[in-house]
Amino acid sequence: MYQYSQHYMLCASASRMLLMCCLSLLAVHCVLLGTISALPADASFYKQQMLNGFHPQQKTDTCGYKSCNLGKDGMINVHLVPHTHDDVGWLKTVDQYFYGANNTIQHAGVQYILDSVVEALGKDPNKRFIYVEIAFFYRWWNEQDDPTRHFVKGLVNQGRLEFILGGWCMNDEASTHYNAIIDQHTEGFRFLETVFGDCGRPRVAWQIDPFGHSREMASLFAQMGFDGLYFARLDYQDRAVREKDKRMEMVWRGSPQNLGTVADLFTGALARGNYGPPGGFCWDVHCNDNPVQDDKRLHDYNVDDLVKKFLATTQEQAKQYQTNHLMWTMGSDFQFESAHQWYKNLDKLITYVNAQQANGSKVNALYSTPSCYTYAKNLANVTWTTKEDDFFPYAHVDHGFWTGYFTSRAALKGYVRWTNNFLQGVKQLDILSKLDTMDNSEIKLRTLRQAMGVAQHHDAVSGTEKQHVAYDYAMRLSEGISMCQEVVNDAYKKLLPKNNSATPPVQMFCTLTNISMCNVTELLKRFTVTVYNPIGRPVTTWLRLPVQGSAYTVIGPDGKNVPAQIVPVSKRTKSIPERKSPANYELVFHVSPPPLGFATYFVSYNSALEVFKQQQTQEKENVFYQDMDLRNEHISLIFDQTTGLLKQMTNLDKQITIPLQHEFKYYQSFAGNNSKGIYEASGAYIFRPNGTDAYPLKTNMVTKFMQGILVKEVHQTFSSWTTLVTRLYQGARHVEMEWTVGPIPIDDNQGKEVISHFATDLKTNGIFYTDSNGREILQRKRNFRPTWKLNQTEPVSGNYYPINSRIYIRDETKNVQLTVLNDRSQGGSSIQDGCLEIMVHRRNLHDDSLGVGEPLNETGSDGKGLIVRGKHYLVLDDIKSSGRVHRDLAEQLFMAPLPSFSDLKMDFQQWIKQYNTMWSGLKQKLPDNVHLLTLEQWSGTTVLLRLEHFYEKGEDDVLSKPAVVSLKGLFTPFDVSSAVELNLGANQKLADMKRLKWMYKTQLSTPEHVVTPIGDDLTVQLQPMQIRTFQVTLA
């Protein structure tokens, strides 16, 4: 999206979009299979070009840096970068953007852009163009004939068409998880490598539109082999200082405490905080600037004025940047649909600007690319400044903090996180069960990988798209999930049977258990639950299955009875309009699947009175004569007898007690008219409360206490639309808080932003900590920015940061840490000392005038307002022990066990004769600090494997030490015979990765870990926070 564009929505009919989506899914999978559509009308053009001597397959040294025009010494070289910024969904769906459909919303058609650019590039070897979003390029490539493909390969081989970034999309940086970020880049890189080889490998990252920039993104990009990163949006105050100090470009240290220089990345902020051309130089069909009118005999001759303006703009920009190289981004959103118009004017501009050199001008304009610009910067022999924090939050004006989208579309954010969990599990099952081409798993997995790829876009998971586009993203995920459920079934057909015995019953899936809805468990009296654990260590977790009966027998994989509890489904859950279920109860029991393996449990209805008695949950409502203690072996929570609110938490093992008050509050959204900065409204991007106070929600507080043999719960009704269930499971070392929020009322014509608020007496001195994309932790300080003196104009919103997986506060004196983990990305802060708040849901009645053209007003299936349900996990511990607890829990949350179900038509003894009830894909578990980040199909008989050390240095006395894993003898179904280490994006051998070296001031004490080669016995060593990527051959 572009900051100041204005588009208004005219919603297409849902049925039409359904049709489009289905058509696209049929079309999308054929590129690597070589399907070629009909010849386009201009195919003869490309044939003629080749007859004229254009040699597309000519393998030259002209791609990459060798193809660069580096300008003229002694002059200011202005690198003109023709580009288009193509959102993979925003105001229109990704398919509508590709074809140019639904143009009443926004005129944009990516297919025409690529048609037009390729033709223009073919006519002139001096011209350059960059392309970024592979989700679009892939669709376009798929529709080209052979001559066109050969022609385009030639353009790429000669550096005339260059891929920059090369991810499936340009992902959001605030609400994305590192697992999905790495995957979406791998998806794009892999296509480019397959089709274009090394000349298709992007050298530079390009995050020109995302609204704030995470440090982890810089670290990941560096590990993917990039030499540079460019973005446009940084805080207006930060930019002002950097422009003045010539610090618009720097070396960003992505992991200064852990990975050292391997995560350092040359980074540039684009001029004017903008990725379009300077004013007066926009020559797209969508622009209104005058063309270069260069016939002196005609009226309106303007060359002299344009050259003068060019030189003045150059001098202005030169004051802000080091070296005599400047970059101008010549293009913007969906531009270059008529490439000729842009290029014709650029050709003239270059000619007339450079003609002034004869008169002593020291400015040289040239066609270039971001990578050539980076190379020129690198050759300039300059010592660069460094940065070690991140670029959050982003404000474009004093009351315009882009911190609302950290939470916008909370349900979609939750769905994207869960889908990543499922996708990783299915990729593993595909490998472990050795599915072959007959199973078609590659195509099914690709569908979900690509749906996840577009969902990471900066107008997708960010929640800043129009409503019909949000539905489209969710539909793509849902279709991919359905296809991958078939892969799970195919995998279990191979893994469940013993000795090629009968095909096991069909596995069925329940994706709506979060609202206590599941056709299988609520309709069948006897069923199996097979739980797959995608983590390389055994885990134990709790299942809650909606059922109709009031007592069940549960048998574990070893044939022994498993204790179970029946918990009534709450009135609140039953009232969720999307829920269509006869279930009145939830069956709760404990499951323990082995590492990278499954365990099957057997559930059958049991009408015996003694079972019923044992499994029942006792309920008490509002019967507090004294404070209520919710307690298990490790934790005690005290609820106040008068207010019903939580007021104290104790870690019983460590004897740590803190006052802890929890409640829900809401900010009232500022309803501005956006006419100027002070009237900026709260909207999909912007969080702007009307004042600094959040209003508590505790009218009609009703509290219910529930207790059984496995779980104890406190149900709180804060209002008719805000409820909370606080759970302590037997043996758990964390508290589970399941919140249900919505429909947020708007009958008072006020938008609302709802927070979950924790207040303690911890002395925190304005300091709190948040994770970066689910990996390293950054320290935050209220009303403070590490690299400039902040003038704080929004005391709440200006202190909000993304929380991808956790936020915590510490009292160093008391040696106490309170950590809250979440199940999706959210925004949050510590607005008062000792307090934490996390925004869970928001509903606005005003558009914030930053392009989306709709208020963020999700209405749900009944049109009354969307209800969102999610979970927070609360941990209280001493500081030293907290790392181990939150790292371990975070891994289990984003890689939770995946249950599937089948109709049970035989008894346990018959089942175990035919099927495995417990199976692990690993011969021994992984070390406690190693995460199996990736296990998926690669090429031929090879598999892509990523191992990650998921602790930071110093976080834990034991687990922060280096870890060693031997790939030999690791897996049960196969062995690894050889391994080649790749870069993080898996598009280059690590041994071949030679990044540009930069001069910058760095602390000598900064660690730089040494990459240890793979041992003879395929042992791999991992340093804290290190991810190592291998292409492994299976024996």
Ligand SMILES: [Zn+2]
């Ligand atoms: Zn964009």
